[in-house]
Amino acid sequence: MKPLLISGLSLVSALGDGLEATRLALHKGHSALAPCGFEKLPINAWAGEVHGLDTALPSAFSTFDCRNNRLAERALVADGFEQEVARAIAKYGAHRVGLFTGTSTSGILTTERAYQAGALPDGFAYAETHNTYALGRFLRARLGLTGPGFTLSTACAATAKLFAVAARMMAAGLCDAAVIGGADSFCGTTLFGFHALGVMAAGPCRPFDEARTGISIGEAAGFALLERAPETPAPEALLLLGTGESSDAYHMSSPDPEGNGAATAMRQALADAGLAPEAIDYINLHGTATLVGDAAEDKAVSGLFGPGTPRSSAKGFTGHTLGAAGMVGAAVAALAIRHGFLPGSPHTNRLDAGFAPGHLLTGRPAEIHHVMCNAFGFGGVNCSFILGSAAP
Amino acid sequence: MKLFLNAVGLRGPGLDGWEASALILAGKVPYLAAPTAIPPATLLPPNERRRAPQTVRLALAVGAEAFASARLAPADCAAVFASSGGDGETIHDILATLAGPLRELSPTRFHNSVHNVAAGYWSIATGAKTPATSLCAHDGSFVGGLLEAGAQALAAEGMVALIAYDLPYPEPLASVRHIGAAFGVALLLSAVSSTQSLARLEIELCAPDSYACTRPELEDLRRNIPAARVLPLLEALARGEEAAVELDYFDDLALAVRVTPL
Numbered sequence: 001m002k003p004l005l006i007s008g009l010s011l012v013s014a015l016g017d018g019l020e021a022t023r024l025a026l027h028k029g030h031s032a033l034a035p036c037g038f039e040k041l042p043i044n045a046w047a048g049e050v051h052g053l054d055t056a057l058p059s060a061f062s063t064f065d066c067r068n069n070r071l072a073e074r075a076l077v078a079d080g081f082e083q084e085v086a087r088a089i090a091k092y093g094a095h096r097v098g099l100f101t102g103t104s105t106s107g108i109l110t111t112e113r114a115y116q117a118g119a120l121p122d123g124f125a126y127a128e129t130h131n132t133y134a135l136g137r138f139l140r141a142r143l144g145l146t147g148p149g150f151t152l153s154t155a156c157a158a159t160a161k162l163f164a165v166a167a168r169m170m171a172a173g174l175c176d177a178a179v180i181g182g183a184d185s186f187c188g189t190t191l192f193g194f195h196a197l198g199v200m201a202a203g204p205c206r207p208f209d210e211a212r213t214g215i216s217i218g219e220a221a222g223f224a225l226l227e228r229a230p231e232t233p234a235p236e237a238l239l240l241l242g243t244g245e246s247s248d249a250y251h252m253s254s255p256d257p258e259g260n261g262a263a264t265a266m267r268q269a270l271a272d273a274g275l276a277p278e279a280i281d282y283i284n285l286h287g288t289a290t291l292v293g294d295a296a297e298d299k300a301v302s303g304l305f306g307p308g309t310p311r312s313s314a315k316g317f318t319g320h321t322l323g324a325a326g327m328v329g330a331a332v333a334a335l336a337i338r339h340g341f342l343p344g345s346p347h348t349n350r351l352d353a354g355f356a357p358g359h360l361l362t363g364r365p366a367e368i369h370h371v372m373c374n375a376f377g378f379g380g381v382n383c384s385f386i387l388g389s390a391a392p
Numbered sequence: 393m394k395l396f397l398n399a400v401g402l403r404g405p406g407l408d409g410w411e412a413s414a415l416i417l418a419g420k421v422p423y424l425a426a427p428t429a430i431p432p433a434t435l436l437p438p439n440e441r442r443r444a445p446q447t448v449r450l451a452l453a454v455g456a457e458a459f460a461s462a463r464l465a466p467a468d469c470a471a472v473f474a475s476s477g478g479d480g481e482t483i484h485d486i487l488a489t490l491a492g493p494l495r496e497l498s499p500t501r502f503h504n505s506v507h508n509v510a511a512g513y514w515s516i517a518t519g520a521k522t523p524a525t526s527l528c529a530h531d532g533s534f535v536g537g538l539l540e541a542g543a544q545a546l547a548a549e550g551m552v553a554l555i556a557y558d559l560p561y562p563e564p565l566a567s568v569r570h571i572g573a574a575f576g577v578a579l580l581l582s583a584v585s586s587t588q589s590l591a592r593l594e595i596e597l598c599a600p601d602s603y604a605c606t607r608p609e610l611e612d613l614r615r616n617i618p619a620a621r622v623l624p625l626l627e628a629l630a631r632g633e634e635a636a637v638e639l640d641y642f643d644d645l646a647l648a649v650r651v652t653p654l
Contacts, residue, residue: 154506
């Protein structure tokens with residue numbers, strides 16, 4: 001693909017609002033995971049909760065008010081993202097800026113609470129809160145965009161796939177710039193659902209640890225603004241270089257233990273970027289800390305890159321932010337490139353003896369040009385994308 | 393975007409497969425209202441067939457029909473799934489369970505609650521390790537899916553399946569979200585023509601104008617089922633005459649499609 005310029009980027013997670021708060025936590029190795037106080041689960045689950053989501057949306061957007069859209073709103077304000085969108089609208093026109101969002105939960109928490117109260121209230125705003133597109137509908141109104149868009153929902157690979165969507169939509173001439181990203185927030189469906197599957201850890205998640213027992217769920221929202229890159233981008237520019245997608249065709253909620261689909265997605269991303277595996281300086285792993293998932297990803301990554309390429313998962317910092325995980329990956333990749341460091345993996349105490357030595361348990365400085373990000377999800381969906389610096 | 397349409401699968405009320413439906417859409421055979429007949433998901437192994445919700449059965453049925461008529465292997469093609477919601481029965485069941493005293497979800501129900509449930513079962517059923525995606529734009533989901541499938545076809549120069557489907561919710565969600573009936577459509581799209589190509593499609597975004605289906609019964613479906621917003625395109629294809637149609641997307645944006653049957 002022709003590289004695209006990432007001219008705006010924002011993230012809100014349990015680590016804090018904005019990239020700087022995220023960077024500080026990654027640098028210090030501070031995990032945001034804590035015992036889950038949101039729902040009472042039968043086990044001592046830990047979670048990465050975003051606090052301060054009690055304030056309703058401004059009255060002009062009150063029909064959209066729900067936890068998921070409040071979280072999205074926070075990520076519009078963070079990192080000056082909405083100002084970047086306004087600049088893109090002024091440059092291209094509101095109808096030429098695509099809006100491709102991703103979520104797995106949408107605002108289903110609102111519906112859960114209505115069912116618990118015994119009935120849907122009068123004026124229940126299905127399209128603005130519950131529906132999968134509620135996030136896209138809110139952002140279209142909030143940002144004043146009038147171009148093409150949809151909400152992509154492929155479970156935990158939802159926002160990761162948006163990098164590929166934006167690249168194709170711009171190549172097809174449907175838009176000149178694209179706002180991508182999304183939000184995933186707590187709800188009973190995911191908290192009790194992952195517990196029912198037996199893949200939720202008691203205590204904090206420990207990616208790639210020999211004692212890992214499952215995931216910790218987190219909340220996050222993040223956005224990126226993509227534009228065509230100039231012929232000679234500024235050295236500090238952040239670029240999207242390649243994307244890859246595949247399906248396991250194996251099981252609805254369990255990954256192919258051989259990691260074949262994951263390897264295909266990573267290989268395609270490399271081919272799309274025109275890069276050899278050796279060009280990748282850091283791999284931001286999906287690594288949710290399930291027994292099978294981590295093993296499959298380690299196998300796929302080591303098969304393609306060998307044992308040494310530095311790698312880590314951000315799940316020990318933020319929890320597994322489900323549909324928003326792709327934006328956490330993008331933010332971690334951008335920070336690693338801009339600030340020259342490799343993040344570690346808090347709560348990973350002893351690397352599983354069967355895994356490659358490239359796993360980072362603690363962070364360290366390093367010069368980084370190219371980062372591969374992985375996101376995999378239910379339905380056997382796999383997505384990888386590569387971010388890089390324009391510096392030679 | 394310039395695309396070629398190579399095969400169609402269709403299931404809706406009174407519309408049992410593309411071959412029979414094309415005669416109705418062309419006005420050669422009267423439309424007779426009947427509940428949507430959703431065939432069993434024979435693509436799936438028996439244990440998965442039992443677990444698969446209605447949404448999956450509908451999506452698999454129209455997808456299988458399109459690939460069978462084109463004599464193509466689904467495993468070779470990327471697939472885009474578009475639906476205005478997930479599986480309503482599954483979501484209602486989870487919501488009711490979470491509202492009850494014992495908040496224990498079924499693991500199968502949980503993994504069936506994701507929007508990409510049909511995409512997941514499709515890849516398992518067909519062995520397709522190609523990319524599969526799933527998207528929603530509320531009432532505009534069909535056009536959202538067509539844009540994504542079209543952009544994929546242009547990028548990969550291969551065949552891409554677009555499978556759009558909607559089913560009514562059970563109560564109480566049905567009272568806040570009306571979907572008229574179960575309706576599914578599959579289109580096989582490509583950037584280059586083939587011997588199977590049925591029509592050339594020239595697609596561009598446009599300001600919405602009021603556009604309706606020719607037949608009032610079909611217009612009723614188009615207005616009440618998001619996936620049925622494909623019907624103007626299918627009417628033009630069935631009539632076999634070049635036509636400019638418009639597909640509803642958002643309140644302020646529509647899709648103009650010039651259909652040239654081949």
